[in-house]
Amino acid sequence: MATVRLTRNYRFSASHRLNLPELSFEENQRLFGKCNNPYGHGHNYVMAITVEGPVNAATGLVVDPAALDAIVHEEVIAHYDHKYLNKDLPEFATLTVTTENMAANIRDRLRAAWPESFPALAHIRVQETKRNVIELPVIEGVV
């Protein structure tokens, strides 16, 4: 049976601020630049979720697309969209809101809710801007 990877893009908009409380204002400004400005700023994030598994012979599908959309919306979009991530999300109360940490958080949220009947969660890509992208492989898989 053929194994494929299917990727779907999702979007959310959110604000954040990069700041380390143990550093001085000047040191934070030097390390994070504009991303440290005191009131935060926002992005239109694009997130790509990749699943990997066998193609169902009867349906020709690797995953029920509506079921995948539902879990991503429930676990990620509803949680992240139109929020100030530093203040509105408890997991970032003490964790810096970098795209790296967001990708890992998204992976953990999806994993915790991932149905057993689903193909494997294979890869997560989070694009903060067109120039800044984090790739997080979750499994090695068939690549």
Added chain:
Amino acid sequence: MLISRRAEFSASHVCRSPQLSEEENVRLYGAGANANGHGHNYVLEVALEGTPDPATGMIYDLKDLKDVMMREVIDPMDHRHLNHEIPPFDKVIPTTENLAIEIWRRLEPQFKDAPARLHSVRLYETEDTFVDYFGK
């Protein structure tokens, strides 16, 4: 090292399983189950794996790769109705998954004696949905 080339084709299709009820088809394939079909601008990315030839500096001549993609995939499928005109989609549901697998089947033999091997087929159905197939 990988080298890849992109090509586009536009085609129509219907995603319906004869094993499912009308209600189940609509639930699973959504608007894709519309009996009269609908279309996409598909984007195909084909990647070859190999080592650059010391004489030419190339893994594979991109013009030759373009010709193979045009001959085996784009020319036959462009502006066609996949279910009605492109076997095996009279019997196999032309989901993005099955279409990527069929494109691999058409391309893979073309590189049997080539200096590079087919690494992957990536097929975008829309800008926001794509399938990768690695022949496994």
